[in-house]
Amino acid sequence: MNKKEERCPKCNANLTGEEIPDELKEHYAGTHWSKKIIIAPYIGADSVAFQCPYCKHQWKKEN
Numbered sequence: 677m678n679k680k681e682e683r684c685p686k687c688n689a690n691l692t693g694e695e696i697p698d699e700l701k702e703h704y705a706g707t708h709w710s711k712k713i714i715i716a717p718y719i720g721a722d723s724v725a726f727q728c729p730y731c732k733h734q735w736k737k738e739n
């Protein structure tokens with residue numbers, strides 16, 4: 677299985693979390709939880725940016 681790693685663009689910390697359980701995978705875009713903090717304009721809105729929990733660096737979401 678190809679495990680996609682997510683890394684902070686600034687401090688290069690590994691942001692890939694645990695594997696998402698099979699029964700929950702259909703509700704999420706990926707196969708692993710992410711440790712990055714999701715920045716959204718309000719609760720329930722689409723995310724617009726992410727923040728690294730380690731160095732607090734923020735970066736824009738890529739489409």
Ligand SMILES: [Zn+2]
Binds near residue numbers: 688689729730
């Ligand atoms: Zn970082």
